Every structure is written in structure tokens, then in C-alpha cells.
Amino acid sequence: MSDTGFLAILIQMVGSTLRVSTPLLFASLGGLMSERSGVVNIALEGMMLIGAFAAATVAFVTHSPWLGAAAGMGAGLLLAACYGLFVIQLRADQIVAGTAINMLAAGITPFLSKIFFESTGSTPSLPLDDRFQSAPIWIAWILVIVCWAWVNFTPTGVWLRFAGEKPEALQSAGISVIRVRWCAVLASGVLAGLGGASLSIFLASSFSRNMTAGRGFMALAALIFGKWRPGPTAVACLLFGFADALQIRLQGVVLWGTEPVPVQFIQILPYIATVLVLAGAVGKSRAPGALGVAFKKG
């Protein structure tokens, strides 16, 4: 392989990594909001999925990716409001409620696509002009910086951290833990919905059934690997993005012998990366002190 060829592949890989890690970035920032406030959010997956569907649908109807993205955020917000009602207001178990939300999203998206488009779970394909070209990448990285500055250096960022670490202290300082958690979970839904939108109207050209394929969980894994901090979490997203980009690049490539490696094996790559990263991170990562514990006033 010549040097110029190698450079071309490298540039291609960098671009591709940045693209495929974008939905993960949004979703893991969403996860960060929720989890730093003390609410476990495995419902990220469902919020992404419904965001992806809403975005693809609205972008198809209005021919505007921006309106599509807004719709994705709105859908994520609605689902997050459902989730918040159960886990914050009614203090339901966060894992059980999160699983329920994910199942709801997985069920309702094909149902709606049947109603709207007479299809079995996908939306019509979007023309190039109705999709994002590179805007989501920029937005995602700007958000990483904003989120980092906000969490670390502003009073409200401190509220968020205390809600997840020691909610009683926040209450005692005169700030409503319930309200802080509500804001955080809703923000989480908006970000996850945006992550879903960047999947269906940026990476792909339509919504397809269960298209998130575990990316919500991967975003959570990145969050844990990044110790619930924006910078390291973004790096973890890049790592997963790279694994994903690599598997796309390696599909159909003859690595050894005469036959290409079966595509199913190659597609395992990002998931193996997730498992390895999590196995390595266990015990080293310290979760917010009150993560997963419902707060009761008094």
C-alpha cells in the first residue's frame, strides 16, 4: 500500500469516526445530564429511537432538516417527561421504568410508521437536500464544551452535581431536588432525541426499524468510561465511533486468505469494544453517590 493511499484511508477514517460518533455524543451528554442529577437513564435508547423517527418524519414532510431535528428533540422531551413522571414523581424503579420506556419506543415507532406511511417500520427515504451534511458534528462538539463549562463552573452546574451526589444537601441549601432532576431528565430527553435525529437525518437517509441498535446503551457505556465527565466521555464516544467506522470500512475487505470475513463478524466490533471498555472501567469509575436513588422530600 502506498503512502498516499494510507493517508487517504486515514483521512477517510477520521471523517467517518467523527460522523458516526455524533449520535453517541448527543446521547451520552443527555445521559450525563440525567445521571449527574441522580437519575439512571437506560431509557436513552428509547428516547433516541423515537427522536430518530420523529426527525425523519418531519424532515420528510417539511423538507427541512432543522425542523426535523426540532421534532426529534420534542419527541425525546415527551418521552423523557413520561420517564420523569414515573421515576421522579412516582419514585418507580429506574431500571424497570427505563426498560418499559425502551419497549414503548420500540413498539410505537413501527406502529406510527404503519399509520403514516403504510410501511413496516421505516420512513421514506430523504433526498440529500433534506438531510444534514455536517452541522450535527459541529453542534455536538460545541455542546461538549458548553456542557463541560456549565457543569464545572456555574452555580446551576453545582446544583446538578449535588442533586446526584448528595440530594439532601441540595434540599438543605434551599433548592428543590425534584425540580433540578426534572430539568435534567427533560434536557436528557432533548439531547437523546437530537442524537436520534442525527442518526436518521444525518448518518442515514431514513428511519428504519430499531435503527438505534443499542447506541443508547453504548452512550451510557461511554458515560461510565468517561467517569460521568464531559471531556473523557466525548473521548470514549470517539473510541466507540472509531470501532464503528472501522467495522464499516472492513466490510467486504479481504483480510487474509481469499474470502472476506463474514460481515456479521465485522459488525460485532463496536459491541466488543463496548464490553472491553466497560470491563476495564469497572472499579475505577465512581458513580454519583445518589445515582438511582429516588428522592423523597423531608
Next chain:
Amino acid sequence: MMTAQAAVSAVELRGISKFFNGVPANQEIDLQVRAGSIHAIIGENGAGKSTAMKILYGIHRPDAGEILIRGDKKIWSTPAQAISAGIGMVHQHFMLAGPYSALENILLGVEIANSSAPLLKRAFESLARPVDRKGAKARLDRLADQYGLRKIDWDLPIETLPVGVQQRVEILKLLYQEASILILDEPTAVLTPQETEELFSNLKKLTKDGKTILIITHKLKEVMSLADEVTVLRAGRVVGRRAVADTKVEELASLMVGRKVNLKIEPPSKPVPRDPVLEISDLHLSTAPGRARRVHPLEKISFSVRGGEVVGIAGVEGNGQSELLQVLLHPRDFSKRNSASVAHATGSVRCLGRVTLNERTRLRAEEIKLLGVGVIPEDRHREGLLLERSMEENFLLGHQKRSAFSSKGFILRKSLRESALRAIEVYDVRPRVIDLEVEALSGGNQQKLIIAREFECEPKLLIAAQPTRGVDVGAIEFIHRRILEAREKGAGVLLVSSELDEILALADRILVMYAGRIVAQFNRGEASEQVLGLSMGGAHA
């Protein structure tokens, strides 16, 4: 002192009542606190002290009654409003987030402290104004100087600071918010006698500066040495109000309990030396590599307990006492072969002649208990009782394999019921309803149930950890008598307690634990509270 009646009280509660699910926690509480005084609120556990203070601080909204601050009527539903009115509270369990710096903990919420705008508006406003960390630190240094509190490094994570310092951070937080009425809930529970003294002298300085202090406690000696006035609560009602100068410890104790209490324990007879029932030699505990360091290491622990004597382990909580107990009772959990163990123990332990821990042997907790070891656990809710189960079932807990209660793997319900009934009679557990869930019992009665269970099989070694924690004065008396009775019968007792009075009253020998080691040893009568306090603080380490 009597002219105070004429002046406006800094704090006044009038007819405050509060119900939780229909159960009264406070009923018609009246309270007047003179500005610039130290007012103690005393009462047994569950008497409603903390509830009353949480109402004053805005955490709970009262169902009836009114709050007056400097004569102004106040109705509030969040602490934010109480803070704006100049009230601050140091909770029994500190409201500090461990991983964050002292500074962040202090600054939490100050941006809203003196504003009455809605929360969201204040949140947005605060975004526009960056936090002036340098200015805040300078102001904290000045405050510390002004009130004679020792300075601290404001950037250190709070969890790395000793509890005494954490408490100072909590107090400084209130001063930083310019609170003029300070509520302290059981502030001395976690302090050494020296730290307590320092705290008290600081509090007195604060009142000279015009601050008003309310202090919740159940330690009567502290009331006498610190407070100007005292209000006594019992079962959610005010049962007495006294000027400290006009009252005695005995009077306060009987007001709290509602009957006469004998606070003095008659000194037990000289111990009759018998064979050792517990021998610990060269016990070490080290954190397993790669594990989070939540376990306090132990170093070179060697001592023995003979039959017929009480050996007391004194020390400020968190100096390895819990770990020592865990290693004694669950040696398997600290084995190198156990991959789940967070720490590894080496050395050797013999209980009643059997090796329970050395390089090769690790007995199971169940086997250790069957040797004839009775255990009063440190945290009865976590380790001693199943709160949602009946008294009868709790009586069986840990004794399932005793031949009296089971045969061929089946529980002998009839014999269990009979023993349980007899035991709660003998040990005076109230109410005498064997099918009642343990949750419904008071702390003292829960502890009596544990004692009934553990003493029924006449243990030869009794391990009693914080046996009177969260127990009312009446039950303390009962528990102490039972422990001394067991000693008279020839049992060896290992008493771990952070209450110095308890150790001084019961123990024949006192070992002081500090930073995971035994740093001092005294015989009965050799050590004063002062000396013990110094070694608990590490002076002999």
C-alpha cells in the same frame, strides 16, 4: 435571665403540630428562644426534636401552628425561605458531598440565599454571574479569623477532611450565609471529647456575637455545660422548660423518660479471671489491590478477652472498629481466596478455643455463632433485624440451625413460638405482640429484642457493638444491667462503643483504637475521660 420574657424572642414556635400519615410527630409544640442564647432541645429518640427543627428550617410544613422569627409571623415551605430569614441548620448527618471541595460545599446555594425570585429565574440569573472563588475564599478566611475557627484548605475534597473539620465547614457555611439563628442537630455524636470542647467554646463565642443557637441533643451533661435554657420533648409534646441554672441532670432525665431513672450503675465486683474466650494476635487488614478504598485498614491488633471480664474498645467512629468487628464475625469475607473480598485479613483469631481465622482456616459466620458467640450488631437495621418481618421470625434470625428451633431442616414452629414468647416477657420487649412487625417497635425495644435473642442461648462470648445507640435512657439502663449480668455469669464481653461514659462504666479493661491500631490500654479506674479523649484523638499514636 428572667427579663428575657419581656424581650422579643429570636425564635418562637406556637402550637406547632405535624402528622406523618396520621401519626403525630409534633403536637402543639411551644418554644421560645431568647436572642443571643443557647437553647437545648432534649428528648428521647422519636420524641419529635428533629421534626420540630425541620419545621423551623422549612423542610417540613407544619399542619397547625405558627412560626415567629424576631416577632414576625412566617409561613414557609422550603428551606430557601428560612435561609433568607437568617436561619441555618447543621444536620446530624452532614449535608456535604464527599468528592467536592470544601469551597463548593460552602458556596452551594448562596446564589439564591438572599433572593425571593422564583427558582428558575434565579437559576438563569446565576448563569450570568460567574462565581468569584478568590473573593469567597478571602471572605471565608476572614470569617474563620473573626470567630476564632481554625482555617482549612478550601480546595480539598470534603471527604478527605476529619469529621471535626467537616463540622467546622458546616458552621462556616452558615456564617457565610450570614445566618443569625443556628440549629445544630446532635453535633457531638461524632466528635472526641476535645473536639466537643472546642465546638462548645466556639458556640459560646458565636453567642457573644449575637447569634442565637438551638442545639438538639440527648446528652444531658452537654446541656448542663453549654446551654442557657432547655426545652424537653416527650412523645411529640413539650413536657418541660427549664433554665439550666435551676435544674439538675436527674430532673431532666426523668422529664425525658416520664419516670424516675437511675443514671448510676453500681460498680461491678472485681472480675474473676477465667480462660480467654477471644484471642486475637497480630491481626492485619489491608485493602485488596485494585479495590476502592472504602475499608479502613487494621494494623497489628493483638488482645484477648477472658471469661468474666468486659473489654471495652473506645474510639471515635471510623477508626477501624467496624472493620475489626466484621473481620471477627465474617472472616471468610476477608480471605485472599475470596475474589469478591474488598480487603484481606492476616493474623490469627481464636474464639472459645477454636481457631476462626488464620492462614488456613476461615470459619463461616454461622459456625462462629454456634460456638457460643452472641452478637449485638453495630447497625441493627442492617445486620440485626428484618424490619418488615415479625418479632417471632426475627427471634429465629441467625439461630435457624439450633436444635431447639429446627429438626431435619424444618423449623419447629411451636417451640420457637414458646421460646420467643418467654424471651420477650423476660427481656421486657414492648408491646408483647409476637406477630408484630419489628418496624413498629421503638429503637429501644428493637435492641431489647436482639438482646433477648442473643442472650437466650447464654453466650460464652458476647460481642456488643454500640449496644445503646439510638436507644432511650430507660432502655440504656436495662441493657447495661444485662451486659453486666452476662459478665457475672462468666461470659467474656467485647464492648465496642463510641460513648465514653458507657465504656468507663462497664469495661474492666479499656483499649483505645485510633487509625486502625490499638494505641492505648487502661485498666478500670486508670483512665479519666480526658486521658481517653486524648488517645482517641491520636495523642498516643
